[in-house]
Structure formats: C-alpha cells, structure tokens
Amino acid sequence: xxxxxxxxxxxxxxxxxxxxxxxxxxxxxxxxxxxxxxxxxxxxxxxxxxxxxxxxxxxxxxxxxxxxxxxxxxxxxxxxxxxxxxxxxxxxxxxxxxxxxxxxxxxxxxxxxxxxxxxxxxxxxxxxxxxxxxxxxxxxxxxxxxxxxxxxxxxxxxxxxxxxxxxxxxxxxxxxxxxxxxxxxxxxxxxxxxxxxxxxxxxxxxxxxxxxxxxxxxxxxxxxxxxxxxxxxxxxxxxxxxxxxxxxxxxxxxxxxxxxxxxxxxxxxxxxxxxxxxxxxxxxxxxxxxxxxxxxxxxxxxxxxxxxxxxxxxxxxxxxxxxxxxxxxxxxxxxxxx
Amino acid sequence: xxxxxxxxxxxxxxxxxxxxxxxxxxxxxxxxxxxxxxxxxxxxxxxxxxxxxxxxxxxxxxxxxxxxxxxxxxxxxxxxxxxxxxxxxxxxxxxxxxxxxxxxxxxxxxxxxxxxxxxxxxxxxxxxxxxxxxxxxxxxxxxxxxxxxxxxxxxxxxxxxxxxxxxxxxxxxxxxxxxxxxxxxxxxxxxxxxxxxxxxxxxxxxxxxxxxxxxxxxxxxxxxxxxxxxxxxxxxxxxxxxxxxxxxxxxxxxxxxxxxxxxxxxxxxxxxxxxxxxxxxxxxxxxxxxxxxxxxxxxxxxxxxxxxxxxxxxxxxxxxxxxxxxxxxxxxxxxxxx
DNA sequence: TTGTAAGCGTTATCAA
DNA sequence: TTGATAACGCTTACAA
Numbered sequence: 116x117x118x119x120x121x122x123x124x125x126x127x128x129x130x131x132x133x134x135x136x137x138x139x140x141x142x143x144x145x146x147x148x149x150x151x152x153x154x155x156x157x158x159x160x161x162x163x164x165x166x167x168x169x170x171x172x173x174x175x176x177x178x179x180x181x182x183x184x185x186x187x188x189x190x191x192x193x194x195x196x197x198x199x200x201x202x203x204x205x206x207x208x209x210x211x212x213x214x215x216x217x218x219x220x221x222x223x224x225x226x227x228x229x230x231x232x233x234x235x236x237x238x239x240x241x242x243x244x245x246x247x248x249x250x251x252x253x254x255x256x257x258x259x260x261x262x263x264x265x266x267x268x269x270x271x272x273x274x275x276x277x278x279x280x281x282x283x284x285x286x287x288x289x290x291x292x293x294x295x296x297x298x299x300x301x302x303x304x305x306x307x308x309x310x311x312x313x314x315x316x317x318x319x320x321x322x323x324x325x326x327x328x329x330x331x332x333x334x335x336x337x338x339x340x341x342x343x344x345x346x347x348x349x350x351x352x353x354x355x356x357x358x359x360x361x362x363x364x365x366x367x368x369x370x371x372x373x374x375x376x377x378x379x380x381x382x383x384x385x386x387x388x389x390x391x392x393x394x395x396x397x398x399x400x401x402x403x404x405x406x407x408x409x410x411x412x413x414x415x416x417x418x419x420x421x422x423x424x425x426x427x428x429x430x431x432x433x434x435x436x437x438x439x440x441x442x443x444x445x446x447x448x449x450x451x452x453x
Numbered sequence: 454x455x456x457x458x459x460x461x462x463x464x465x466x467x468x469x470x471x472x473x474x475x476x477x478x479x480x481x482x483x484x485x486x487x488x489x490x491x492x493x494x495x496x497x498x499x500x501x502x503x504x505x506x507x508x509x510x511x512x513x514x515x516x517x518x519x520x521x522x523x524x525x526x527x528x529x530x531x532x533x534x535x536x537x538x539x540x541x542x543x544x545x546x547x548x549x550x551x552x553x554x555x556x557x558x559x560x561x562x563x564x565x566x567x568x569x570x571x572x573x574x575x576x577x578x579x580x581x582x583x584x585x586x587x588x589x590x591x592x593x594x595x596x597x598x599x600x601x602x603x604x605x606x607x608x609x610x611x612x613x614x615x616x617x618x619x620x621x622x623x624x625x626x627x628x629x630x631x632x633x634x635x636x637x638x639x640x641x642x643x644x645x646x647x648x649x650x651x652x653x654x655x656x657x658x659x660x661x662x663x664x665x666x667x668x669x670x671x672x673x674x675x676x677x678x679x680x681x682x683x684x685x686x687x688x689x690x691x692x693x694x695x696x697x698x699x700x701x702x703x704x705x706x707x708x709x710x711x712x713x714x715x716x717x718x719x720x721x722x723x724x725x726x727x728x729x730x731x732x733x734x735x736x737x738x739x740x741x742x743x744x745x746x747x748x749x750x751x752x753x754x755x756x757x758x759x760x761x762x763x764x765x766x767x768x769x770x771x772x773x774x775x776x777x778x779x780x781x782x783x784x785x786x787x788x789x790x791x
Numbered sequence: 792t793t794g795t796a797a798g799c800g801t802t803a804t805c806a807a
Numbered sequence: 808t809t810g811a812t813a814a815c816g817c818t819t820a821c822a823a
Contacts, residue, residue, distance in 0.1 A: 117591075119815090119816055119817085120817060120818095121817095129793075129794080130793060130795075131817080132794060132795080132796095132818080132819075133792085133794075135817065135819080136792095136793085136818095141819090142792085142793090142819095143792055143793090144792070144793085145793085148792080148793080162567055163817075164508070164567065164817070165567045165568045165569065165817095166504045166505075166507045166568070166569050166815085166817090167508055167799085167815070167818085168818075169817095170502070170504045170508065170799045170801095170815090170816080170818095171798075171799045171816090171818045171819080172799090172818070173799080177547075180548075184533070185523070185532050185533055185536070186529045186730075186747075188526065188730070190529075191523045191526075192524055194523050194548070195523055195524050195550060198548065198550050199550075202549075202560075202561070202564075207547050207549070207568060208547065208548055209515075209545050209547055209548075210518075210532070210536065210546055210547075211540075211545070212533060212537075212540075219540075223540070225500070226545050228500045229500055229501055229502065229503045229514075230503045230504070230514070230515065230545060249498070253455075366734050370734075373736070392524075392526070393730075393731050393734065393735075396731065397731075397734070397735055398711070398735075409524075457799090457801090458800065467809075467810080468810040468811070469801080469810085469811090470802080470803080470809070470811080470812090473802060473803085474802095474808095474809085477802080479803090481808055482808070483808060486809085501800085501801075502799090502800055502801070503801095504801090505800035505801040505802085505815085506800080506801050506802075507801090507815090508799095508801070508802090508814095508816065508817090509800090509801050509802045509803075509814070509815050510801080510802065510803095510815090511815080
C-alpha cells in the first residue's frame with residue numbers, strides 16, 4: 116500500500132498529471148505514453164487511493180444504506196438490489212443497522228457523514244425529519260424506501276401498501292370470508308397504517324362492518340404475530356381469516372392457530388405481505404402480497420445516483436410499485452357454516 | 454459539508470492544531486480552550502472528514518465484508534455480528550456480494566483496496582490464495598469465515614463441521630436408521646468436504662458400510678436440495694434418513710419427499726446444518742446443527758481489529774466453534790421394518 | 792501533449 | 808499549552 120501515483124510517474128518517465136490523465140481517461144494523452152503508464156501501473160501493482168481522490172473531487176464513491184436489521188428477511192433482498200446497482204456504477208456501499216433506535220440511527224448517519232458518503236438510502240427506518248433536513252442542507256441526497264417520508268426533496272420508492280392490503284383482503288372476501296381480522300404491524304409507521312387502511316377499504320367495499328376488536332397490532336416480527344394471533348383467535352365469533360401486516364406476522368399467526376388446534380387453511384385462512392423467501396418454502400405455501408424488493412433496491416440506488424451526478428435535481432419523486440397478490444396454500448374458500 | 458477544521462479554529466480563536474488535539478483527545482489542551490473549541494464545532498455543525506484523516510493517519514476506519522450473497526439466509530446473521538463489533542469500535546463496514554464469481558470477487562477486493570479498508574473479512578467465499586497473499590503483502594489483515602483457508606497468516610473462524618456432521622448422523626443412527634444418505638453441498642469447498650467426512654465417520658463408527666450411491670451433491674441451495682433429494686429418494690432400497698449439507702438443502706430434500714408422497718419424519722428423517730431462522734419456523738421444525746453465526750461474526754471482527762491495531766501479530770489463529778445439535782420435528786425413530 | 796504546482800481537510804512535528 | 812507548517816496521495820488549472 117505504499118506505491119503512489121508518483122512512483123508510477125517516475126517509472127513511466129512522465130509527470131504525475133499524465134498518470135492521472137490516463138487513469139481517469141481525461142484530457143489528451145499520446146497513445147504510446149498511455150501504454151507506458153498503464154504498464155508501469157500494472158508492474159507496480161498500483162491501486163489509486165479513493166481517499167485522496169475523494170478529498171479533491173469531493174466525491175467519495177460510497178453511499179450509505181441504513182436498515183433496521185439485516186437479519187430481518189425482508190432487508191437482504193433490498194440490500195442486494197442496492198448493491199447490484201451500486202457496483203455497476205463503481206460505487207461501494209456502507210451497511211448500517213439501527214435496530215430502529217433513533218440514537219443508533221443518528222450515530223450511523225454521523226459516521227456516514229464523516230466518511231463523506233455521496234448519498235444515503237434509508238429503508239424501513241424511522242422517519243425523522245431533522246436528520247434528513249441536515250443531510251439535504253449539506254447537499255447529501257437521500258432516498259427513502261419502505262416508508263413514506265413526506266419530504267419535498269427526497270425521492271421515495273415504495274410499494275402501494277393500501278392497494279396491496281386491499282387486494283389481499285378482497286381475495287379473502289371472494290373466498291367467502293366475512294369475519295376477517297387484521298394482525299397489524301407498527302401503527303406508528305406509515306407502512307403499517309396504509310396496510311390497515313387497505314384492509315378497512317376492502318371491508319367497506321364489501322359492506323362488511325368494521326369491528327375494532329378484529330384489529331390488533333404489535334411489531335413486524337414472528338413473535339408479535341404469534342401473540343396477536345392468540346388474541347385474535349380468542350375472539351368470538353372467531354375470525355375465519357386473518358390479513359397479516361407482513362409475512363413474519365402471518366407465520367406467527369399460523370403458529371398460534373396450530374397451537375390452538377386449528378388447521379390452516381381449513382379453519383383459518385391467512386395472508387401475509389412481502390413475499391419473503393420463506394413464504395414459498397413453508398408448507399402450506401403462504402399466500403401473500405409480493406413487493407419486488409430487489410428491483411426496488413436497484414431503483415432506489417439508481418435514483419440516488421441521478422441526484423449525486425446532478426442528472427436530476429427536481430423535487431422528490433415518489434415511485435410506487437404495484438403490489439402483486441400471490442395465492443398459495445394458506446387461503447381457501449370459506450366452508451358454508453356447518 | 455463545507456465547514457472544515459479551519460473554520461472551527463477561526464471561530465474558536467485558536468490554531469487548527471489545537472482543534473485537532475481536542476477533537477482527538479491527544480496532547481495537552483487547557484480546559485477552557487477545549488470548551489471553546491467544542492462549542493465552536495457544535496455551533497458550526499462540524500463533521501470531521503475521515504477521508505482527510507485517513508490520508509494522513511493511514512487508517513480509514515473502514516473494513517470490507519465479502520459474502521457470496523446476502524440474500525442467502527445464512528449470511529445476514531454473520532453480517533450482523535460483524536457490524537455489531539465494528540460499530541462498537543467506531544468502524545464502518547463495506548458490504549460486497551460476489552455470487553461466488555472469482556471475477557466479481559477480484560473487483561470487489563480491488564474497490565475495497567481503493568477505499569483503503571483497514572482489513573477484510575471473507576465469508577464463505579472462494580479460497581483464492583493470490584488475492585489474500587496480495588492483501589497480506591500490503592499489510593491489510595484478513596479474516597476468513599466459514600471456509601478453511603490454509604494460510605499461515607490469516608485468522609479463521611469456523612464451526613467444527615466434521616463434529617457437527619458427525620453429531621447429526623449419530624443422532625440419526627441412535628434413532629435406528631441404518632440407510633442414511635447425504636445430500637451434500639459443494640464438494641469443492643472445505644465446508645462441504647468436512648461435513649461429508651463427518652457423515653462417513655459416523656457411519657464407520659456404527660459399522661454401517663459406506664455406500665457411494667448414498668452421497669450426491671450440488672450446491673448449497675434449496676433447488677439443489679430438491680434435485681438431489683429426488684435422486685436419493687429414487688434409490689433402492691430407499692434411505693430412511695438424509696443428512697443434508699445445510700438447512701436450505703434439507704428443506705429442498707423435504708420438498709422432494711413431500712412431492713414423492715413421503716411423509717417427513719414418518720417415512721424419512723432429515724437433518725440440516727446452520728440453523729437458519731427458517732429452521733425453527735417451518736413445520737415440522739427442522740432438526741439441525743446450529744452454528745452461532747452472529748457471535749462468530751462478532752469474533753471475526755474482533756480478531757480483525759486486533760490485527761489492525763497491532764495488538765496481535767502472530768501466525769494465523771484458528772478459532773473453531775463447537776456445533777450444537779438441535780433436535781426438532783424432522784427426525785424420528787425408525788420404525789421396525791413392517 | 793505534457794509537466795508544475797496549488798490545493799482538498801487532517802494530523803503530526805517542531806518551535807515558541 | 809499552543810500555533811505554524813510540512814506531509815498524506817490525488818486532481819486540476821495553468822503553463823510550456
């Protein structure tokens with residue numbers, strides 16, 4: 116790690132500026148000189164320093180990706196999409212886990228700023244305006260995913276949660292279910308709220324009266340789904356179907372049903388949201404609403420790059436993907452009352 | 454992003470060196486001056502540049518984490534462990550996905566070097582000596598996980614794959630199984646080989662003759678497990694138990710069994726390896742061998758830091774974790790032949 | 792076409 | 808205790 120541009124220049128018998136030019140493809144360089152420089156660089160095993168480069172160019176070639184917890188199966192896919200687009204563009208990504216803790220999040224952002232990231236993608240994380248405002252004030256573009264930050268100047272990429280929830284519930288209704296519960300995720304998140312709203316809209320559409328007892332919430336985890344499931348299944352009359360705030364919750368509800376001696380889908384239909392890998396591998400397969408996570412990650416990174424490069428500088432763009440209902444084995448027609 | 458140490462110095466009415474001292478806690482500074490500097494920095498919203506700092510200190514405060522595919526459920530846990538230890542130490546981590554492609558891997562490493570990472574953790578990725586040798590030659594410490602790179606100067610953290618496989622197969626044998634197949638992962642990886650060896654050792658121990666037909670391999674995916682499962686179940690006599698190279702393979706084998714009209718565990722017992730989250734959520738729960746992935750990630754990062762800081766500089770350390778058999782629902786006593 | 796030199800923002804050495 | 812000032816490795820006018 117000791118060979119610098121100066122070494123290359125000396126070896127090639129040229130000035131450092133020339134080396135810089137050929138390595139960056141900027142300005143005119145005689146073909147022969149170019150060859151000589153390239154050869155010298157190769158022989159010396161020269162690896163240019165992005166630290167030095169970033170210092171003068173004021174661009175580090177890095178971006179930050181902030182997620183609550185990479186261990187939650189929904190985030191790796193998004194991460195991968197971001198990574199894909201980033202590496203194609205020659206960018207490298209810093210990964211940060213916040214555990215949804217505002218303090219940790221602030222620390223992470225601070226670190227990212229110290230490293231002079233060219234932009235930050237927040238996914239499924241707290242919607243704190245101040246943090247984002249500061250970033251924007253310093254010309255660090257921000258893209259938000261899986262959360263609806265109502266900020267004039269940040270791009271967001273999300274899925275239409277209302278429509279997705281609605282599609283899920285309509286599916287249940289078409290199967291003859293009328294007593295449909297909602298095992299919701301965090302109601303403090305826009306995502307959680309929207310999915311709840313889609314649920315209510317679908318019921319209303321079908322003239323099914325809304326029963327507040329049928330909606331219980333926790334967070335977006337299996338454990339929470341299990342607990343909420345127990346509550347919901349204790350209702351009387353017992354719901355014949357549950358729309359869950361996400362797949363992990365759905366799996367928890369299913370577990371609660373099993374432990375209560377209920378069969379899914381015979382006694383209870385369940386629909387999730389996200390379509391994580393597990394949804395397809397579990398038996399019976401989980402009926403769910405798919406969001407194209409990897410593609411969404413890729414788009415987020417692409418939009419961020421446009422901002423970084425100044426190719427786009429208008430007001431915040433909202434890209435919302437259409438969700439897609441995937442019917443598998445956890446939903447079935449409601450048997451006429453026996 | 455424009456306020457520099459000079460601005461802070463001016464504002465506090467001191468020289469830049471003093472600001473640097475208080476910010477880094479190096480050297481003597483009068484308490485009063487310190488306060489003034491801190492205040493100035495806060496008022497200005499000063500964020501020191503790690504690029505500039507790294508340039509002079511020759512330490513970037515970053516490390517690279519190279520995994521095949523973060524989308525594979527085994528890696529997020531390790532990643533999280535690495536992250537945990539990294540952020541505690543004030544380090545930030547670059548994440549790279551190689552898809553096990555040597556070309557991509559080389560590119561990723563190149564990028565990491567350009568960013569002057571202070572060290573790199575490779576997990577479950579190709580065992581290419583040259584790459585590592587170059588890194589080491591330039592004093593960039595390396596830790597390897599989930600692969601056994603027989604390199605004198607790199608630390609490795611792994612689980613005892615032989616012992617784990619052995620424990621899994623012993624469990625099967627104790628349950629009365631004699632015809633046990635192995636749905637192996639990549640045999641080009643040390644991990645795959647070791648698990649196969651543990652399998653053979655367990656058989657030998659129990660005086661069960663080794664039948665090459667009972668061992669088939671592919672890669673470490675669900676799809677591969679499914680295909681391999683089909684092959685294994687076509688054998689005659691049909692195996693009554695399968696030890697899979699990892700959990701994803703195990704799930705694939707189970708799927709193949711189901712499609713063949715076989716019940717797990719009634720007709721076929723299956724054991725996996727890794728204990729990914731899915732193993733506990735699937736029904737019946739997957740019997741498997743646990744490796745403490747998050748903890749392993751944390752240790753890897755800790756060891757890397759020791760090297761970076763020069764707290765340790767001896768020959769490569771090999772830390773191998775003891776595996777732990779977790780018995781769930783996919784294994785059961787072999788019924789006496791009917 | 793190519794080289795010289797002035798930064799980029801910090802740290803660290805050396806005087807004061 | 809503190810302040811100049813010389814690196815750190817690279818890009819980019821500005822000259823030649």
